[in-house]
Amino acid sequence: MAKADPASLLTVDLGAIVANWRDLAARVAPARCAAVVKADGYGLGSVAVARALAKAGCRDFFVARLNEGLAVRDAVPETARVTVLDGLMKGEAALYRRRNLTPSLNDPGQIAEWSAQAKAAGEKLAATLHFDTGMSRLGLTPKEGDALLADRTKLDGIAPAYVMSHLVSSEERDNPINAAQLAAFKKWRAAFPDVAASFANSSGIFLGPEYHFDVARPGCALYGINPTPDRPNPMRGTAKLEARILQVREIDSPQTVGYGAMWKATRPTRVATIACGYADGWLRTFQGKGQAWLDGRSLPFIGRVSMDLITLDVSDVPTATQGRMVELLGPNLPVDDVAASAGTIGYEILTRLGARFARTYIEP
Numbered sequence: 001m002a003k004a005d006p007a008s009l010l011t012v013d014l015g016a017i018v019a020n021w022r023d024l025a026a027r028v029a030p031a032r033c034a035a036v037v038k039a040d041g042y043g044l045g046s047v048a049v050a051r052a053l054a055k056a057g058c059r060d061f062f063v064a065r066l067n068e069g070l071a072v073r074d075a076v077p078e079t080a081r082v083t084v085l086d087g088l089m090k091g092e093a094a095l096y097r098r099r100n101l102t103p104s105l106n107d108p109g110q111i112a113e114w115s116a117q118a119k120a121a122g123e124k125l126a127a128t129l130h131f132d133t134g135m136s137r138l139g140l141t142p143k144e145g146d147a148l149l150a151d152r153t154k155l156d157g158i159a160p161a162y163v164m165s166h167l168v169s170s171e172e173r174d175n176p177i178n179a180a181q182l183a184a185f186k187k188w189r190a191a192f193p194d195v196a197a198s199f200a201n202s203s204g205i206f207l208g209p210e211y212h213f214d215v216a217r218p219g220c221a222l223y224g225i226n227p228t229p230d231r232p233n234p235m236r237g238t239a240k241l242e243a244r245i246l247q248v249r250e251i252d253s254p255q256t257v258g259y260g261a262m263w264k265a266t267r268p269t270r271v272a273t274i275a276c277g278y279a280d281g282w283l284r285t286f287q288g289k290g291q292a293w294l295d296g297r298s299l300p301f302i303g304r305v306s307m308d309l310i311t312l313d314v315s316d317v318p319t320a321t322q323g324r325m326v327e328l329l330g331p332n333l334p335v336d337d338v339a340a341s342a343g344t345i346g347y348e349i350l351t352r353l354g355a356r357f358a359r360t361y362i363e364p
Helices: 014-028 038-042 048-056 066-073 093-098 109-121 142-150 176-191 335-340 346-351
Strands: 010-012 060-062 081-083 102-103 125-130 158-164 197-199 239-251 269-274 289-292 299-300 310-313 325-329 356-362
Touching: 010 014, 038 066, 038 346, 048 060, 048 066, 060 066, 060 102, 066 081, 066 142, 066 356, 081 158, 081 239, 093 102, 093 109, 102 109, 102 158, 109 142, 109 158, 125 346, 142 176, 158 176, 269 299, 325 335
Parallel strands: 010 356, 060 081, 081 102, 102 125, 125 158, 158 197
Antiparallel strands: 010 239, 239 269, 239 325, 269 310, 289 299, 289 325, 299 310
16 A cells, blocks of 8 residues: 655654764763653654664663653663652552662652562662752652651662752853752762762753763753753754645735634735644644744744644745645754744753654664
């Protein structure tokens, strides 16, 4: 049976992701460079990304959810560590142990649960000890951390693999909270001097060596999002999204385009309709702000972004014809620029990429 051409195509450059990881690894050396592959590898495919990075030498992977950890565990060598940041929920400890996953222990209850599992198994079990230094989301509070240091028998059976915390505003180099968090983290790190310490996220890497400790945890930078928003992006772009022109028509004033008649022609206009919409993760807030790209020219969005379709003004681009693919994300439309036009951040653009896109991977 003949295979239909895709209505939309997402191309992921695994070589660029690997190159970004290597650049970051060189920047943090002699510390190790991990890879955060949560949220399906920031929307680009956690299994494909983890496999490529494992082949390149990465041995430390972080995910958010248990099911993400199970998928990545099958994609990387057993000697690689896969840490689940959510931590243990009741009843999950045996599965973590069986599948060789490392839980981030975020509260005393999780520590007790993992210690009990270790005692029942008669072996030491690895874990990450997460200390909150200012984010106030997950992690042991200062009071809980002090209680743990006062009674280390709570860690019986637990072999800490990392001591970690998470930066709040590392993309703001001069924000005083960075130094305050660093000072707080040094206390917890000093309490476990023989355990690898992990503090820097993508932007934290660029705060300097004092933030690197033993294991850096880049996420967004791996995927081409700028970790230094006040400076040129040092990372390579990693994804290209294209959508097919389904139809081209000519309209004139007073005709309108799209739901709610929000856009009205004031002159003869060529309108192209492309196969992408908010069901594919392309936000409704792109209305009047988004753009596509074709043959060196910008094609502005007109009318509302609908579930399956977006309309473009192609009046000045005669090569915009039915069947052509237009770029929505890629070399001409970097992810941070696309995000800014929607009033959001690159993280949201990538992690919302939809399941309807045909996907292709460029191997390293």
